Amino acid sequence: MELVDPKTGIEVLTRDACLRLLADDVVGRLGVVDGDVPMIFPVNYVLDGDAVVVRTTHGTKLDRGTHRRACFEIDAFDRASRTGWSVVVSGRLEVVTAADPSFKRLVALPVDPWADFDKPHWLRLVPHRITGRRVHH
């Protein structure tokens, strides 16, 4: 069932629809906070259940974002028809260490950063909320 607000033309996507879209893509945007400063980083990712898993090197994403609130966004826009959709996952960012029971499973996942330098750290965004919207015309 589609839930479209006739006033705004915005369709609210179900959680299942959001998870299907998340499972089908490989690149999105991680949002973290450093002090009061929001930051957005494009990242390669893979969906593991309903968690977003990314690999990273040392730096802001890891050092400032870990065990904190974070969000992750994917979208697709058709500029010609002025339509598009977006999915946002909001939750808590965890470091996955070798001691984590799911570490072996995670390192076998196809998280394959396009920038091919060493990214030895694994992060998992555990969702509190998954929302999606689609703009029609």
Add this chain to the structure above:
Amino acid sequence: MELVDPKTGIEVLTRDACLRLLADDVVGRLGVVDGDVPMIFPVNYVLDGDAVVVRTTHGTKLDRGTHRRACFEIDAFDRASRTGWSVVVSGRLEVVTAADPSFKRLVALPVDPWADFDKPHWLRLVPHRITGRRVHH
């Protein structure tokens, strides 16, 4: 001149290259903070000088994001060739009211939200920093 890190395959874009990419697109992602929670909103925008201008209705972007630090991201990815670029603008989000000397100029700009409901508020992200990267293979 291209500045490519041979270890990472990442090209650092100049500020001028970032501004050209920002001038050429119409949709991006606004990042704001609500308490300690980062949020990402897809938005239509227009570049005005080096400021990112968006229209919004009442809600989180306006009420929580105004006069605070915010960021704005655009990107393009080619999933087949595993390449892409991104530009991030980091700065302070201002409400532009009718009393603002540039209000008349701003409301004449082609900021044209795809979701066609009333968006009477104008926001301007005044940049502190504009950075861009391109991933090659």
